[in-house]
Amino acid sequence: QSDTRRKLLELFSEANGDFISGQKISEVLGCSRTAVWKHIEELRKEGFELEAVRRLGYRIVKTPDKVTANEIQLGLKTETFGRYIHFEEEVTSTQKIALRLAYEGAKEGTLVIAEQQTAGRGRMDRKWFSPKGTGIWMSLILRPPIPPQKAPQLTLLTAVAIAQAIQEKANIVPDIKWPNDILINGKKCVGILTELQADPDRIHSVIIGMGINVNQTLDQFPEEIRTIATSLAIEKGERIQRAQLVQEILLRLERLYQQYLQYGFRPIKLLWEGYATSIGKEITARTLNGTIKGIALGITDEGVLMLEDEEKHIHYIHSADIQS
Ligand code: BT5
Known part of the structure; x- marks a missing residue:
């Protein structure tokens, strides 16, 4: 994907659905009007709907709802x-x-x-x-x-x-x-x-x-x-x-x-x-070293889960599957 294409899309983003003249596009991209037209055709092939009006230029009417x-x-x-x-x-x-x-x-x-x-x-x-x-x-x-x-x-x-x-x-x-x-x-x-x-x-x-x-x-x-x-x-x-x-x-x-x-x-x-809605509630944590049931107290400043079991022991859990 070229720098020129990226610049063109940036122009269209800024225009926010309005027309941009072919002249302006070719100036900003530093390429000929023919080259601009080729980029527009590429976008059309991808499913973009572009309107072209004489003297006004181009505008994007519809995007294809893809994640290109x-x-x-x-x-x-x-x-x-x-x-x-x-x-x-x-x-x-x-x-x-x-x-x-x-x-x-x-x-x-x-x-x-x-x-x-x-x-x-x-x-x-x-x-x-x-x-x-x-x-x-x-x-x-x-x-x-x-x-x-x-x-x-x-x-x-x-x-x-x-x-x-x-x-x-x-x-x-x-x-x-x-x-x-x-x-x-x-x-x-x-x-x-x-x-x-x-x-x-x-x-x-x-x-x-x-x-x-x-x-x-x-x-x-x-x-x-x-x-x-x-x-x-x-x-x-x-x-x-x-x-x-x-x-x-x-x-x-x-x-x-x-x-x-x-x-x-x-x-x-x-x-x-x-x-995080599970904090303060009872959960079950399945870890590689076994299963622990208890109340989720929260996470530490490091992001580690704190779980308090029935005997009031606090377990520090680095990785697990959680069930509520
Ligand atoms: C995850 O694993 O939740 C991590 C998923 C990450 C997926 C992304 S997609 C882009 C990138 N490329 C990849 O190949 N992966 C990443 P875990 O916590 O292990 O959960 C997996 C479990 O979620 C499965 O065993 C199913 O029960 C369930 N599951 C599978 N597909 C699902 C889906 N589309 N929506 C909801 N649950 C799903």
Whole structure:
């Protein structure tokens, strides 16, 4: 995806649905009117509807409701997150591609996104259903200057960013379930998978995988998760533009990430607690070392879950599956 295309989309974002003259476009892009016309044709092929009127120029009438790089970058307000986007119609898993790009030196903020995943995965190699054209399946590459043991905090930070974006775009206040789920009315709508590439003392990259059910109807969920999963459209009763939600998530993520690097995890923790409804309630944590039942007291300043059992012992839990 070229710089010229990015500039063109920026122009259209600023125009906000108004006409931009061909003259102005060719000036800003530094290319001929014919070259402008070629870019416009490319966008049309991708499903953008563009109106062309003599003397007025071009304007975007309709976007295709896909999650292509062009559509996400039309209206994107971030500085670095999503400024480079690797889009594919179909992949095995966006995590896999992001990992490869990270090895090849991709910059922080690089986003991999697909319309469909054929082998989307959750934690511990569980399956993540990622049907075509209905959800957001994406992976973001970060290179945070933090010690590797702090990487799990980024999962919590991501959960806050997605919760904020859902609140903004769908007008629903979701629940965050420690560590990596977002629920609406008790059903899972979002899953986050954080994968770390690091030496013992230095992070090379962190890949944040985000799976968000956006426009699925109930019958589009496979039977095995139909009673535990939901989508934003089911909860809200109307479809949501996925590209706009991606833009909002990237913006929130970038802001929180900058805040995190400057001030540490504490401000993120406070926001996180505002969305975490399980705090103060009884939960069961299945860890690799066994199952613990107790009251969730909250998270530490490091993002570790504190669980108080019947004997008033406090357990510090770094990773687990939680049931309420
Ligand atoms: C997660 O794992 O929740 C992390 C999911 C991360 C998915 C993203 S999509 C982009 C990127 N590329 C990938 O390949 N993955 C990431 P976990 O907590 O282990 O939950 C997995 C469980 O969630 C499964 O065992 C199912 O019960 C349930 N599940 C699977 N697909 C679902 C869906 N679409 N919606 C809700 N629940 C689902």
